[in-house]
Amino acid sequence: MNLEEIKKLYDFEGKSIIITGGAGILGGEIACALVGCGANVTIMDREPSLADRLMERFETLCGRAIIVYGDVLKRDTLQQAAKQVLQSFGRIDCLVNAAGGNHPRATTTHDYLFFNLDEEALLFVFDLNLLGTILPSQMFGKYMAEQNEGNILNISSMNAFRPLTKVPAYSAAKAGVSNFTQWLAVHMAQEYSPNIRVNAIAPGFFLTQQNRFLLTDKETGELTERGKKIIEHTPMGRLGDPEDLLGAALWLLSPASSFVTGTVVPIDGGFSAFSGV
Numbered sequence: 001m002n003l004e005e006i007k008k009l010y011d012f013e014g015k016s017i018i019i020t021g022g023a024g025i026l027g028g029e030i031a032c033a034l035v036g037c038g039a040n041v042t043i044m045d046r047e048p049s050l051a052d053r054l055m056e057r058f059e060t061l062c063g064r065a066i067i068v069y070g071d072v073l074k075r076d077t078l079q080q081a082a083k084q085v086l087q088s089f090g091r092i093d094c095l096v097n098a099a100g101g102n103h104p105r106a107t108t109t110h111d112y113l114f115f116n117l118d119e120e121a122l123l124f125v126f127d128l129n130l131l132g133t134i135l136p137s138q139m140f141g142k143y144m145a146e147q148n149e150g151n152i153l154n155i156s157s158m159n160a161f162r163p164l165t166k167v168p169a170y171s172a173a174k175a176g177v178s179n180f181t182q183w184l185a186v187h188m189a190q191e192y193s194p195n196i197r198v199n200a201i202a203p204g205f206f207l208t209q210q211n212r213f214l215l216t217d218k219e220t221g222e223l224t225e226r227g228k229k230i231i232e233h234t235p236m237g238r239l240g241d242p243e244d245l246l247g248a249a250l251w252l253l254s255p256a257s258s259f260v261t262g263t264v265v266p267i268d269g270g271f272s273a274f275s276g277v
């Protein structure tokens, strides 16, 4: 492979890429990077107006972006979103499953014990993270199977490797996402095409809407004890910045990783490598 071919690996011109939860912090950042690399990006979210803040950034980039409504837990809205993507861009090349998150009522505290965790909140977390990755993979993966090529990128988490305290459902659900990533990678390659790859990234700790209540104090904005502990256990000594995800996300979505499938790549400043001593 010559230098020109290597440089082209990250050229996404004309690629149609859907990002669920694309109005969120991490999904939104990945969307901007992809539009910057020439992709046609569909931001799908259950609250599309939250993505309006991204439109200004898109205007100066070379790809195109549309924002559509879609709830990862409602098949009919996914079907509708798929129609809109096909109308706008004609095909579906990649899916980024970025919708996900935790719930305060599924999180233990000193006063709110594991034994009392609310069943509905537990189900909400399982569904949003695991089912919310499986249903879009079914809906959009089917188009990839028909065209014999495609690429799915899931978002797992540190707690998939070893569960984090306080968040039992979120930990179990993300372990499920990592497991499903491996399962689907094998299934797509064996049953449909080796040109359909499925991988995941496992971000460490990034301050966003879904974990702000755990990492920072609502009144002062200072790091909580948990936030401080996380930084102490991160050899690189800081929280992640959404931009830290971009290199790995682009790599996994591009032909640069053409022989990589079924992996979960930690992006965590060394958190998962550190034994604490």
Ligand SMILES: NC(=O)c1ccc[n+]([C@@H]2O[C@H](COP(=O)([O-])OP(=O)(O)OC[C@H]3O[C@@H](n4cnc5c(N)ncnc54)[C@H](OP(=O)(O)O)[C@@H]3O)[C@@H](O)[C@H]2O)c1
Residues within 6 Å of the ligand: 020, 021, 022, 023, 024, 025, 026, 027, 044, 045, 046, 047, 050, 070, 071, 072, 073, 097, 098, 099, 100, 101, 102, 128, 132, 155, 156, 157, 158, 202, 203, 204, 205, 206, 207, 208, 209, 210, 211
């Ligand atoms: N932040 C971290 O440190 C971290 C670490 C590891 C993994 N992750 C994972 O990274 C992914 C992105 O999270 P984030 O930190 O960027 O959080 P975020 O800013 O809250 O983004 C998540 C997005 O998903 C949307 N969403 C929620 N339920 C949905 C549904 N049923 N259908 C469609 N969209 C839905 C949210 O919309 P609403 O605002 O309306 O709920 C939000 O726009 C998640 O899977 C998260 O678990 C995050």
